[in-house]
Amino acid sequence: MNNTWIKSLIGGVIMFGLLYVVSLMMSKAGLFGFGIDDYSSRLLHFIIINIILATSLNLINGYTGQFSIGHAGFMAIGAYASAYFTVTYGTAIETAISGETGGLLSTSIVLLIAVAIGALAAAIAGLIVGIPSLRLKGDYLAIATLGFAEIIRIVILNIDAVGGATGYQVPGYANFLWIGFFAVATVVIIHNIVRSDMGRALISIREDELAAEAMGVNTTRYKVISFVISSAFAGVAGVLFAHYNKFLSTNDFQFIKSFEVIIMIVIGGMGSMTGAILGAIIVTLLPELLRQLPDITVPGLGVVKFADLRLVIFALILILTMIFRPQGLFGNREFGLSWIMRPRTAPEGTEAVGGVEGVPIAEDIKAKHLASEEDEKK
Amino acid sequence: MDTFVQQLINGLTIGSIYALIALGYTLVYGILKLINFAHGDVYMVGAYMGFLIAVYVFGSQASIFNFVVVLLGAMAIAAIIGMAIERFAYRPVRKFSRMTTLITAMGMSLFLEYLFTFIFSGVPKTFPLLIQNDNYNLFGEVTISTTQILIFMIAIILMLGLEWIIHKTKIGKAMRATSHNLNSAKLMGINTDFVIAFTFALGSALAAAGGVLVAQYQPKIFPLMGLMAGLKAFVAAVLGGIGNVMGAVLGGLLIGMAETFVVGYGHYVGIPSTYRDAVAFAILILVLLIRPAGLLGSNVQEKV
Amino acid sequence: MSEDVQKTDNAKGKYVLKTDRATMQFGGLKAVDGLDLAIEQGEIFGLIGPNGAGKTTVFNILTGVYEPTEGDIFVDDKLINGLKPYQISRLGVSRTFQNIRLFPSMSVLENVVTACHRHANQNMFDAIFRLPKYFRDEEEHKEFALELLEIFGLKKYAETGGTSLPYGKQRRLEIVRALATKPRILLLDEPAAGMNPSEQEDLTDLIREIRDKFDLTILLVEHNMRVVMGVCERIRVVDYGKSIAMGTPDQIKNDPKVIEAYLGD
Numbered sequence: 001m002n003n004t005w006i007k008s009l010i011g012g013v014i015m016f017g018l019l020y021v022v023s024l025m026m027s028k029a030g031l032f033g034f035g036i037d038d039y040s041s042r043l044l045h046f047i048i049i050n051i052i053l054a055t056s057l058n059l060i061n062g063y064t065g066q067f068s069i070g071h072a073g074f075m076a077i078g079a080y081a082s083a084y085f086t087v088t089y090g091t092a093i094e095t096a097i098s099g100e101t102g103g104l105l106s107t108s109i110v111l112l113i114a115v116a117i118g119a120l121a122a123a124i125a126g127l128i129v130g131i132p133s134l135r136l137k138g139d140y141l142a143i144a145t146l147g148f149a150e151i152i153r154i155v156i157l158n159i160d161a162v163g164g165a166t167g168y169q170v171p172g173y174a175n176f177l178w179i180g181f182f183a184v185a186t187v188v189i190i191h192n193i194v195r196s197d198m199g200r201a202l203i204s205i206r207e208d209e210l211a212a213e214a215m216g217v218n219t220t221r222y223k224v225i226s227f228v229i230s231s232a233f234a235g236v237a238g239v240l241f242a243h244y245n246k247f248l249s250t251n252d253f254q255f256i257k258s259f260e261v262i263i264m265i266v267i268g269g270m271g272s273m274t275g276a277i278l279g280a281i282i283v284t285l286l287p288e289l290l291r292q293l294p295d296i297t298v299p300g301l302g303v304v305k306f307a308d309l310r311l312v313i314f315a316l317i318l319i320l321t322m323i324f325r326p327q328g329l330f331g332n333r334e335f336g337l338s339w340i341m342r343p344r345t346a347p348e349g350t351e352a353v354g355g356v357e358g359v360p361i362a363e364d365i366k367a368k369h370l371a372s373e374e375d376e377k378k
Numbered sequence: 379m380d381t382f383v384q385q386l387i388n389g390l391t392i393g394s395i396y397a398l399i400a401l402g403y404t405l406v407y408g409i410l411k412l413i414n415f416a417h418g419d420v421y422m423v424g425a426y427m428g429f430l431i432a433v434y435v436f437g438s439q440a441s442i443f444n445f446v447v448v449l450l451g452a453m454a455i456a457a458i459i460g461m462a463i464e465r466f467a468y469r470p471v472r473k474f475s476r477m478t479t480l481i482t483a484m485g486m487s488l489f490l491e492y493l494f495t496f497i498f499s500g501v502p503k504t505f506p507l508l509i510q511n512d513n514y515n516l517f518g519e520v521t522i523s524t525t526q527i528l529i530f531m532i533a534i535i536l537m538l539g540l541e542w543i544i545h546k547t548k549i550g551k552a553m554r555a556t557s558h559n560l561n562s563a564k565l566m567g568i569n570t571d572f573v574i575a576f577t578f579a580l581g582s583a584l585a586a587a588g589g590v591l592v593a594q595y596q597p598k599i600f601p602l603m604g605l606m607a608g609l610k611a612f613v614a615a616v617l618g619g620i621g622n623v624m625g626a627v628l629g630g631l632l633i634g635m636a637e638t639f640v641v642g643y644g645h646y647v648g649i650p651s652t653y654r655d656a657v658a659f660a661i662l663i664l665v666l667l668i669r670p671a672g673l674l675g676s677n678v679q680e681k682v
Numbered sequence: 683m684s685e686d687v688q689k690t691d692n693a694k695g696k697y698v699l700k701t702d703r704a705t706m707q708f709g710g711l712k713a714v715d716g717l718d719l720a721i722e723q724g725e726i727f728g729l730i731g732p733n734g735a736g737k738t739t740v741f742n743i744l745t746g747v748y749e750p751t752e753g754d755i756f757v758d759d760k761l762i763n764g765l766k767p768y769q770i771s772r773l774g775v776s777r778t779f780q781n782i783r784l785f786p787s788m789s790v791l792e793n794v795v796t797a798c799h800r801h802a803n804q805n806m807f808d809a810i811f812r813l814p815k816y817f818r819d820e821e822e823h824k825e826f827a828l829e830l831l832e833i834f835g836l837k838k839y840a841e842t843g844g845t846s847l848p849y850g851k852q853r854r855l856e857i858v859r860a861l862a863t864k865p866r867i868l869l870l871d872e873p874a875a876g877m878n879p880s881e882q883e884d885l886t887d888l889i890r891e892i893r894d895k896f897d898l899t900i901l902l903v904e905h906n907m908r909v910v911m912g913v914c915e916r917i918r919v920v921d922y923g924k925s926i927a928m929g930t931p932d933q934i935k936n937d938p939k940v941i942e943a944y945l946g947d
Contacts, residue, residue: 004812008812067477067480139411139413142413143612146609150656150659151656154652157652158650158652192810196806196816197809198809200792200795201799203788203796204785204788208785208786210747211784214745214779215771215862216768216772217768217799255605259484312496314492318482318484319486322474326475332787
């Protein structure tokens with residue numbers, strides 16, 4: 001067991017070394033001339049925040065087998081609760097600590113408190129939503145969580161103290177290192193939960209609820225616990241998003257956002273840790289890559305901007321994935337050396353279809369969605 | 379009193395639209411146990427098809443004939459699209475888990491939304507008024523418009539037509555049998571694939587009618603118009619008892635009225651009208667928790 | 683005659699599992715109708731009856747899947763009506779399922795370790811921070827599970843997928859999984875279904891062996907007469923939800939009511 005601790009320690013040090021190097025590259029000066037431009041840096045931040053969202057949703061959807069489609073609601077609660085705190089008390093706390101604002105120590109302390117507040121608020125919301133909803137099964141649970149998430153969003157939209165419909169300016173307390181830290185922590189915590197007695201209890205609920213009960217698993221309790229944990233981490237993602245993006249609008253937390261996170265875990269394979277991480281990367285990154293598609297002039301039709309078709313392609317890929325590889329890229333297995341080296345017996349002709357070819361980017365869906373929403377208002 | 383009756387009329391108008399969409403959810407759920415997330419988007423597609431016919435065939439000219447053609451044309455095209463969705467997206471995943479089919483339906487919903495955003499852009503289009511709209515004074519301050527009368531009439535005709543199909547025709551009998559038990563229906567020699575396709579066609583046509591009618595009432599159409607309307611219609615179907623045709627109608631009307639009353643009277647009890655969209659979801663959650671089978675649905679016990 | 687037996691049946695005290703006029707009504711159908719059962723500590727008790735006699739429903743009310751519409755159920759002297767299945771499991775009652783319900787994506791070993799949940803000695807924080815307690819607990823469960831698998835001759839399949847085992851072995855695995863909860867009372871729902879005669883024979887021996895080794899009380903619902911007669915010490919016969927006979931295997935074999943119920947009229 002000491003062995004595990006040492007390994008974790010080494011892994012942690014390497015991880016943070018890497019994060020530190022990347023964060024240096026993001027700085028203005030760059031690292032030995034190697035820099036990451038603002039656009040890529042922003043994308044990288046969103047990928048990491050999405051990893052938190054995907055791995056946490058995977059706990060309830062992938063491992064416990066309860067289909068929730070309201071993750072954006074809990075993210076919103078974390079974001080807004082913590083933002084209200086930092087906007088109201090952030091500066092005061094900073095000056096109380098170091099006499100000035102902007103110091104590394106004081107901003108970190110404020111961020112940590114904000115994360116705690118966001119996680120707690122989202123966890124409480126998860127408890128309130130989870131206790132009644134988790135009595136429902138399948139489609140009904142899905143619809144109830146969707147309903148709750150929409151209600152949360154509309155309620156926030158009506159609170160003027162957090163900006164209401166005009167949006168909310170938030171101080172930028174979250175830096176790359178902290179975001180990275182929380183992503184690693186989320187992955188490690190959820191991984192450790194899944195590989196434990198509790199994780200087996202959760203998985204047994206997914207596999208066969210009646211048999212799980214018969215083996216002494218209090219299924220109701222575990223469903224609620226995993227829902228609360230999942231919500232808390234969605235809250236953490238919300239906190240980080242708020243304090244990185246520096247601006248919140250309830251439009252960021254519409255149904256489409258929950259759906260986007262679902263797509264991440266579905267593409268990667270529900271119940272696979274690495275699948276969720278890879279799904280988050282694919283769903284965030286690929287639409288950005290599809291942006292590079294050229295414009296083509298079609299006689300008679302004029303210029304067709306293929307880049308504008310990327311979301312259509314994305315939806316199509318999702319449907320095709322479901323048809324040809326409903327278990328996602330990895331099923332509920334983990335991706336790693338052993339997966340690459342696995343014996344390939346049956347020809348897996350279906351793999352390429354749902355494969356890495358091109359799933360659109362989360363940000364883009366949102367941008368598109370926002371754009372049409374604004375149009376609608378006009 | 380006058381405002382109350384006026385709100386009632388307005389609520390029933392929008393409720394009739396919800397009811398038309400809700401019927402499609404309920405028919406499909408009754409047979410496949412699938413929440414067809416793309417159904418709200420079929421309603422949007424119907425509105426756009428009507429728009430294309432009205433503008434490009436009739437040059438936006440108003441006449442009863444034009445209106446009827448636009449309505450029937452949109453319904454026919456939507457029926458074909460509905461069948462195509464079923465054939466190419468849902469049928470291949472029918473054998474997989476219900477989660478898979480649910481996600482496929484969500485994907486189909488996104489596909490239609492993005493495709494129409496790509497073709498028509500997100501900017502709303504103004505749907506031409508096809509029937510001269512007049513306001514008639516009923517009593518006091520209460521008025522009803524030609525469009526509202528039209529919506530009621532057509533909604534009633536379509537719902538009666540649906541009832542007739544379900545209860546008086548052979549295909550209707552097959553639909554009822556299939557919804558009762560798909561596998562037994564298959565064993566009894568019913569071509570269930572055809573029945574399912576027909577159900578999608580029927581539901582899609584009704585949604586398209588809703589799309590054209592709503593465009594006469596609130597003439598702005600846009601690619602995401604089906605999102606909220608679809609969700610609310612789904613709530614209506616659950617409220618009435620999903621799988622139950624009369625329930626869908628009842629649920630649609632109730633949701634429409636609840637929404638209008640929140641906008642009209644909510645501020646008296648401290649609910650601002652901005653909560654309009656939350657009403658349907660609040661009702662949804664109450665129904666799910668108190669009576670998941672819905673108002674007219676029957677409770678089915680799960681077999682262990 | 684059966685009246686007398688029932689009187690002695692109901693004497694209080696040494697019974698670990700007891701029902702008192704238990705009734706389960708579904709709509710107009712009484713699947714179990716006023717059933718009295720009293721199972722003594724350490725015995726192997728058989729519950730038999732023709733198809734549709736309500737045997738599995740008895741199981742389901744004993745394990746909390748259904749709450750009986752009338753009558754009482756006791757484990758030791760504790761009334762368990764309305765308890766959830768997991769609560770009953772924690773009282774030391776474990777079961778197998780007639781239509782095998784293994785956890786499909788888990789390996790044989792994982793299936794068994796999962797059932798160690800009842801006596802797990804780690805909490806979420808031990809797991810998250812990988813505290814020594816976590817490792818100790820995991821190690822213990824794994825050893826215990828492997829021991830049980832060994833007894834049932836399944837150790838060599840530990841890493842195989844549970845549901846990819848042949849049918850007879852899946853049934854055995856279900857028993858192992860039930861035992862992993864460390865029960866005092868084990869309910870077996872048609873454990874011999876789908877087994878060939880030699881497997882059935884092994885099973886009979888095994889049931890006796892585990893009863894002695896783990897100090898169990900066993901209630902067996904079974905269709906297969908050979909297994910029931912071979913292993914059970916007392917047998918209750920039910921038909922249409924009602925008890926029609928009770929006694930030792932020899933008594934049952936010669937009871938005209940039983941013969942009639944099985945052969946029909």
